Amino acid sequence: MADLMRVSFTIERRLYEELENLLATTQYGNRSEFIRDLVRERLVRDSWRRNEEAVGTITMVYDHHQRDLSGALTHLQHNHHDAILATTHVHLTHELCVETIMMRGPAQQIEALAEELRRHKGVLHVAVSMSSTGQRLK
Numbered sequence: 309m310a311d312l313m314r315v316s317f318t319i320e321r322r323l324y325e326e327l328e329n330l331l332a333t334t335q336y337g338n339r340s341e342f343i344r345d346l347v348r349e350r351l352v353r354d355s356w357r358r359n360e361e362a363v364g365t366i367t368m369v370y371d372h373h374q375r376d377l378s379g380a381l382t383h384l385q386h387n388h389h390d391a392i393l394a395t396t397h398v399h400l401t402h403e404l405c406v407e408t409i410m411m412r413g414p415a416q417q418i419e420a421l422a423e424e425l426r427r428h429k430g431v432l433h434v435a436v437s438m439s440s441t442g443q444r445l446k
C-alpha cells in the first residue's frame with residue numbers, strides 16, 4: 309500500500325472551475341487520481357528536459373516506394389540499436405507503411421532518432437510519445 313498523504317491547497321475560483329470542467333470531460337472517478345496524473349505528466353516532461361533515461365515510442369508513416377528509403381531508415385535504426393527495444397512494422401496500403409519504434413535510453417537520443425528519420429524524403433509523419441521508466445512515478 310502506497311504511503312498516502314491528504315493535502316489541501318488554495319486555487320483561484322476560475323482555475324478551480326476549469327479543473328472541474330476538465331474533470332467532467334474525462335473518465336476520472338475522482339480529483340485525486342486526476343491530479344496525480346497531472347503531476348506524473350509534469351515529472352515525465354521535466355525528466356525529458358533533463359535528458360534522463362526515458363521510455364519513448366516513435367511512430368513513423370512513410371512511403372516505401374520512395375527510392376532507397378527503407379534501407380536508409382533501417383540503417384538509422386541500427387545506429388541506435390543500443391536504445392531500441394522493439395519495432396513493429398505494418399503495411400498500411402500498397403505504398404504506405406507505419407513503424408513504431410519503442411526505445412529506452414537518454415531522452416535526447418530518442419528525440420535525435422526521430423529527427424533523423426523525419427529528414428528523409430518519403431517520411432510523411434514522425435511522432436514521439438514521451439514516457440518514463442516509471443522510477444519516480446509511484
Ligand code: NI
Pocket residue numbers: 372397398399400404405406
Ligand atoms: Ni510495409
